[in-house]
Every structure is written in C-alpha cells, then in structure tokens.
Amino acid sequence: MVLHLEEIVVDCHDFSALGHWWAEALGWPIVGEYDGELELQQADGSHPTLLFLNVPEPKTIKNRLHLDFVPDDQAAEVERLVALGARRVDIGQGEKSWVVLADPEGNEFCVLSARG
Structure with missing residues (x-):
C-alpha cells in the first residue's frame, strides 16, 4: 500500500483572507474557493495543495506542524x-x-x- 500526500489543511478564522494571503506569499493560484474553504495549488498542478478551512475556535498555542x-x-x-x-x-x-x-x-x- 502506498500513500500520497494530497493536501495540507490549514484551520483558520477567515479562510478567504488567509488563503488569499498565502496565494500572494507563495505565488500559487487559487484553484477553488467555496463556502468556507479555499484551495491553492502550484501552477504545475503538483501536490500537495493547501486547503484553508474556517473553524470556530481561535489558535491558542504553537503549531504542532x-x-x-x-x-x-x-x-x-x-x-x-x-x-x-x-x-x-x-x-x-x-x-x-x-x-x-x-x-x-x-x-x-x-x-x-x-x-x-
């Protein structure tokens, strides 16, 4: 069995603002923006993508990843x-x-x- 890394999910308060910030920071195009989520992918279509999702709780401690x-x-x-x-x-x-x-x-x- 082989696993392939498909996407990295980033929990956030404002998926659209943070996703657009990362799109500009990385120069990656937005490949989807839907109700409560935004996905970025490298221009060559490679994976993983970055998926930004709204969550209700705020970030409170250092990231584990x-x-x-x-x-x-x-x-x-x-x-x-x-x-x-x-x-x-x-x-x-x-x-x-x-x-x-x-x-x-x-x-x-x-x-x-x-x-x-």
Missing part, C-alpha cells in the same frame, strides 16, 4: 513576507540559520537558508 520554505535569498524573502503581513515570532528556537514567521492568523512557518 508547520511549513518550511527554501528561498533563493532568505533576507529578501523574509522582508517581502513581513511587508505582506507576516511577523517574526520567537517560539524558543534561539539563534538558528532559519527565520520563524507567523502568517496573519498566527500560524508559524520557517524561511530556511538558501540552498547552494
């Missing part, structure tokens, strides 16, 4: 994401080669060092 991204230029990418509305967060990581950010609803993600 987060996304890591590898940019061409870490400093420039962090600056761009912060300008879009991300913020730097301290989750106890200390001094590391990656930068921890949070999206507008507080979901943590990391911008790693560029791979050479």
